[in-house]
Amino acid sequence: MPDVSLPDPHWADLPLGFALLVLALWLTWTQRDRAAVIGFTGYGLLVAIAWVRLGSMDVALTEAALGGGLMGLLLLTAAARLGEETDQPAPGLPARLSIALLCLGVTLVLAAVVLGLPSPAPNLVAPVASHQAVTELGNPVAAVLIAFRAVDTMLESVVLALAVIVLWSFGADRAWGARPRALHLGPPSPALVFLGRLLPPAGLIVGVHLFWTGADHPGGPFQGGAVLAAMAALLWLARLGEPPRVSDGLTRLGIVVGPLLFLLIGLAGAVIADAFLDYPEALTKPLILLIEAAKTLSVAVALALLVAGPPELPGPMPPRQSGRAAKGVTP
Amino acid sequence: MNEAQLYGVCGAGLVGIGLYGAILGRSTLRRLLAFNLVGSGVFLIFGAIARRGGLAGGAQSDPVPQALVITGLVVAFAATALAVALLIRLATVAHEAASAAATPGSTDDPSTPATASQGRGERGPGHVGAGHS
Numbered sequence: 001m002p003d004v005s006l007p008d009p010h011w012a013d014l015p016l017g018f019a020l021l022v023l024a025l026w027l028t029w030t031q032r033d034r035a036a037v038i039g040f041t042g043y044g045l046l047v048a049i050a051w052v053r054l055g056s057m058d059v060a061l062t063e064a065a066l067g068g069g070l071m072g073l074l075l076l077t078a079a080a081r082l083g084e085e086t087d088q089p090a091p092g093l094p095a096r097l098s099i100a101l102l103c104l105g106v107t108l109v110l111a112a113v114v115l116g117l118p119s120p121a122p123n124l125v126a127p128v129a130s131h132q133a134v135t136e137l138g139n140p141v142a143a144v145l146i147a148f149r150a151v152d153t154m155l156e157s158v159v160l161a162l163a164v165i166v167l168w169s170f171g172a173d174r175a176w177g178a179r180p181r182a183l184h185l186g187p188p189s190p191a192l193v194f195l196g197r198l199l200p201p202a203g204l205i206v207g208v209h210l211f212w213t214g215a216d217h218p219g220g221p222f223q224g225g226a227v228l229a230a231m232a233a234l235l236w237l238a239r240l241g242e243p244p245r246v247s248d249g250l251t252r253l254g255i256v257v258g259p260l261l262f263l264l265i266g267l268a269g270a271v272i273a274d275a276f277l278d279y280p281e282a283l284t285k286p287l288i289l290l291i292e293a294a295k296t297l298s299v300a301v302a303l304a305l306l307v308a309g310p311p312e313l314p315g316p317m318p319p320r321q322s323g324r325a326a327k328g329v330t331p
Numbered sequence: 332m333n334e335a336q337l338y339g340v341c342g343a344g345l346v347g348i349g350l351y352g353a354i355l356g357r358s359t360l361r362r363l364l365a366f367n368l369v370g371s372g373v374f375l376i377f378g379a380i381a382r383r384g385g386l387a388g389g390a391q392s393d394p395v396p397q398a399l400v401i402t403g404l405v406v407a408f409a410a411t412a413l414a415v416a417l418l419i420r421l422a423t424v425a426h427e428a429a430s431a432a433a434t435p436g437s438t439d440d441p442s443t444p445a446t447a448s449q450g451r452g453e454r455g456p457g458h459v460g461a462g463h464s
Contacts, residue, residue, distance in 0.1 A: 013334045017341040024345050024368050028352035033360050040364055047371055050341070053334055054378045055391030062401050066408050067371070074408075078360060078415040082422055085358045099354050107347030114339030114376060117383060124395045125388025140394035141401070149398055156402045163409035170416045172423075182419070222401055299405070306412035309419070 013053055020046055034079045041072030057218035058141040061210070065226035066303075073233055074307050080185050136285040138216030145220065146288050150277045154266060157259040157295055160302040164255055168246050171310035177247040182309025183236045196238025203231035211296040221258075221292045225299025232304040243308040251301065258298025262291050335386070339379030345372030359421075363414050370407045374400050 023046065027039040044067035051060035090096070128140050128148065137143045145153045171178075188196075207227035214220030235241045244251040265287055266277040273280045279287050332340075345368050352365025381396035 010334065013337050017337050020341055021344045021348070024348045028348055028356070028361075028365055028368070031357075033358055036361060036364060040367070043368075043371075047375070050338055050375065051378060054338055054375075054382045055385060056378055056381060056397045056400070059374075059378065059397050059400050059404070062404050066404050071367070071408060071411065074412055074415055075360070075364065078419060081419055082358075082360055085360075085422075090355070096355060100351060103347040103351040103354075106350055107343045110343035110346055110376065111340045114343055114379060115336055117380065121380070121383035121387040123384030123388040123393045125385055125390045125393055128394050129390075140390070141397045144394045144398040145401065149395070152399070152402055156406060159406055160409055163413060167413055167416050170413075170420050182416075220401075222405055303405075303408070306409060310416050 009053070012049075016046065016050055016053065020050065033082070033084055034076070037072070037075040037079045040075060041068055044068035044071060058139070058220065058223070061218055061223040062226065065223055065230065069230050070226060070233065070303060070307060073230070073237070077182055077185060077307075077309075081182070134281070134284065135288060137288065139214060139218065139220070141218075142214050142220050146292060147279070147284075150262075150266070153295075154259065154262045154277070157262060157298060160299060160306075161255050161259055164302050164305050167306060167310055169310075171246075171312060175311045175313045177245060178311040178313055179245050180243045180305065180308035180310060181312040181314070183233065183243070183307070184239075185237075188238045193238045193240065196234050196240045200231040200235055203227055203234075207231065207296075207300070211292065214292070215289075221296040221299055225296045226303055228296070228300035229303035229307065232300070233307045236304075236308060243305070246311045251305070254301035255298055255305070258291075258295040261294040265291060335379040335382040338382075339376050342372040342375030342379065345369070345375065347372075359418050360415075363411065363418070367407065367411060370403075374403060 020043065023039060023043045027036040027043065030036050030039070045064060048060045048064035048068060051057075051063055125140075128144060131148070132140055132143045135143045135147045137146070207224045209224075210219040210227060211221055211224030212219075214224065232241075236243050265279075269278040269280070270276045349365045349368030349370075349372060353362050353369060356362035356365050377396050377400055378392070381393040381400075382391075384393035384396070385391050
């Protein structure tokens with residue numbers, strides 16, 4: 001390996017923090033919604049690098065997959081369907097100035113708090129490290145997620161399932177039972193179709209690898225599930241496949257299998273182990289693997305369906321025209 | 332200034348910028364974007380605290396806040412997806428109401444006229460605002 005002396009990564013911190021703030025300012029003040037959404041996708045990737053600099057690889061992976069990837073897709077399709085709309089008349093200068101002052105005040109207070117934190121920083125590194133061996137997991141974040149704070153993770157997977165139910169309920173009554181169509185944005189370009197054929201096989205492996213390696217290295221069900229969901233969304237966007245109907249039983253099973261298995265094993269823990277969500281010592285690792293596998297599947301299904309939107313009847317997409325049409329009839 | 336302080340202050344700045352955008356955003360989509368900026372800033376501050384704790388405890392970062400931020404990111408995404416669906420539904424309903432109002436008598440749904448006037452009422456100032464800027 002050639003001996004190249006790389007500059008100290010600390011030098012990247014100041015430009016990166018500055019870039020985040022400038023990008024945030026730009027995407028708040030820029031004229032066009034679509035430009036702002038594209039800027040937000042780039043912002044998500046920059047934040048992921050900031051997380052690397054903060055030593056949180058697990059969060060960086062989640063942020064890159066969710067904040068940079070899926071969120072960008074979700075907001076871009078929304079921008080495409082909503083069109084460019086200005087529905088808010090700008091208030092007068094005094095109001096804007098006072099709001100800016102309020103926001104500046106919030107920032108200054110938060111910055112003062114951050115800079116004035118107590119100096120031997122309180123932390124839970126040692127307690128996690130001392131109990132981590134019980135779970136046979138090498139990744140302390142995975143151990144916290146699946147064992148020490150398992151109740152948070154379980155509730156969070158329930159929240160995802162509930163979010164899909166609420167999303168589906170936003171559809172029109174007559175569209176119930178139809179397929180989600182938020183990703184139907186006209187005929188796909190040949191480049192998108194090519195990407196839709198090229199990327200999913202690799203993405204499938206990356207997603208499953210992220211889940212599997214999450215036991216000992218950065219990764220886990222959320223990161224893996226997000227990558228898998230992005231691959232499904234790409235297939236739907238390129239029209240190489242269709243999102244399942246909301247009445248499809250298998251899809252519904254996919255959404256609930258993760259939280260359900262987590263809950264059942266947790267309840268069983270109250271009987272065969274010491275407490276709710278406690279695992280019997282001999283079976284800890286197999287049970288954790290089982291829960292994580294089901295959770296990866298459920299996270300992937302739920303995230304993909306959240307991007308795909310509520311059920312809609314086939315037809316031209318009305319909202320995009322709605323902005324102009326509604327403005328046209330307004331006196 | 333170490334990286335924990337730097338990104339912590341950066342997160343504080345993002346909260347302020349996002350708050351401004353969430354109050355005064357050009358469109359509902361932009362306000363949703365700004366709201367996500369606030370969330371991102373809060374997570375970064377949490378990350379900075381995790382970094383300080385991790386360094387004090389002999390690790391790169393405290394695993395407990397990391398796990399909470401991962402959970403938070405997923406929930407924030409779900410909330411954004413719901414908000415996006417609401418925005419699109421709102422635009423669809425407003426569009427249906429506007430086209431029903433444009434062709435009077437074509438509707439047999441008694442609830443439509445009410446939503447039509449409401450939808451037009453919401454659109455009105457936006458149109459004027461767009462004309463000013």
